[in-house]
Amino acid sequence: MIGHKQIPSRSGGVEIVVEKLSEHLMKRGIQIDIYNRRMPEGEQIREYKGMRMYYSFTVHRKNLDAIIAAFFSTLRALTRGYDILHYHAEGSCLMLWLPHLFHKKIAVTIHGLDWRRAKWSRFASKMLLVGEKFAVKYADQIIVLSKDVQRYFMEQYGRRTNYIPNGVDPMPKRRPNLIRKKFGLEKEGYILFLARIVPEKGLHYLINAYKNIDTEKKLVVAGNCPYAQEYGRQILELAGNSEKIIFTGFVEGELLEELFSNAAVYVLPSEIEGMPISLLEAMSYGRCCLVSDIPENLNVAEGCVESFCTGNTDDLQRHLEELLRDPEKCCRLGEKAADYVGRCYNWEMVAERTVEVYESK
Template identity: 50%
Template sequence: MKIAMIGQKRIPSREGGVEIHVEELSLRLVEMGHEVTVYNRGKKGFPHNREYHGIRIVTVPTINRKSLDAPVYSFFAAVHALFGRYDVIHFHAEGPCAMLWLPHLFGIRTVASIHGLDWQRSKWGNFASNFLLLGEKCAVKYADELIVLSQNVRQYFKDTYGRETLLIPNGVNRPEIRKANLITQKYGLRHGCYLLFLARIVPEKGLHYLLRAFAEIDTEKKLVVAGMSSHSDGYTDFIRKMAAKDKRVVMAGFVRGPELDELFSNAFLYLLPSDIEGMPISLLEAMSCGCPCLVSDIPENTEVLGPFGYTFRKGDPEDLRQKICSILKEGPSADKAVQARKYVLKHYDWDLVARETARSAYRNVKAEGKDTG
């Protein structure tokens, strides 16, 4: 089949879960013999590649402002895709789904993947939130197949719209467990001497809860904060000011490659204090490395973590502080971490994700749709 992907900022990239998902899915679809075109968002300072490991890349213009980025990009991408003679156009994330009606109008079959209920995220203003909600409704009304990543979001669409969905979660690659080397040279970090937060620095990830809790904990261990801002520069400045008050906090910024592997492989504890999630890839990655995990008790986190880690009450810095103190005192369960690694590598695999997407979403679209090629 000829398949188009619309929604991610760009690939290759680790800017967010959508970007990782689209890249991993597209690579495997190409290996299966499909023709895949990915529509990247143009941005100054980023290369405009035309091909990536067999994936065709089309870069479309956008306006790099928080409220206009997704609407402008997704409009131009959807219009361009109308002339691509694709068998299916696969939209990712709620914002870009607002343009899903265009290929539907022209009889082109569509799939929508909802990576989270984005309109709930506090970083968006009224215009952006309404646009995201419009995208959600367009996906419900026009998508031939609607994919969600978690059981909680699946239930949301059934209760709110009466719409049945396909549940296909994120995946993870088998990681390389690395000894502390780069992180020792760069930050002075050694195995087991630090706690790790690794996610985008946006309000819904709850980093402010963690910094508040960590400030009141008597420990020599450091807290490593790894991640980049995403349309939330004001919040990032706020976080940097909070972090500057505690010398134990290491602001590592955006990390990838061997440095990322080392951070996961050597952390004493991985923390994800989020208020809202789609399905956290960083949590899957931490578990796949055998890293003990403490997360907020929202369904999207607990569905992934299962019985293999620790939870605290969402939005409660004091409960978070107490849970961290308890784990520091007693030590994390090595047995849980080992079980978590085995479970994740067995059940959350990108090869499985790609095969299920092709089998359940694309095959149905191909069978039901008219010949577009």
């Protein structure tokens, strides 16, 4: 596995997917080696849940990190006789020409059309687009997470891809213990935003909408802002000194589980997504979800969520106010979402279909 930042980690959706998929592939008897990016701090573990862990040199700069790490990971991987090299995300695909030269079988998972994301410079976006074209040219098999991206590859390149959505594990529901002690939060006493704090996630729309709503419920912003410090500063300025807007920073483990378990509404106002794992998780917890109406969100949810017009703060405000006034509707939507996710999204199915891709010619 090449292209993620580091496992184990919840630093992004790619990392969650690589970890969960690898776990379930291991259960099927496939040995998985993980090529992490070497971090300036942190322990370098050599084995995790049966997976062998390797660490590749990189430069921790936004426009170079993924490309350099993929280059050194590929060089090391080519010496180890793997049956398959599985690359994740478009940035790492810039290195696909290397294993292609050595006639290695290459699988690629496109987690989203990364070159469209606002966080990238014009040069970086162009390089990501080159990575996408390299995936079309050199990959033996391409996996996509949404039917819209599948259509895009067919219309843009005439390239067939394999649609395999992400999964989600059953989550333990927890009472508000840690979140009460750390942040003063109670059950259904807050609106939850949980994602990376980057422009395309649309947090600025949510904060502007929330500030115009008369509610006692707090707004909890859970996430960090890697490579987007300027946007992070803008968000803090937008929130002002409001005691009702709580920034938790990066969360995981029991704290994360408590935040999901006790939110009144989960809001994902993103403008661009691949396949949002955090939305699947919120739905699996039986949370009422309010999302922007981009296809990637709506295709995941299949009518089990409320949606608003992407980028429209007034429409977001209107829908959020309606949900906060109608807890019974929130409950119905949450129950419907949990049932749907439990039936349609699971990692066993993802692993089974991924093995089929590996074994195909």
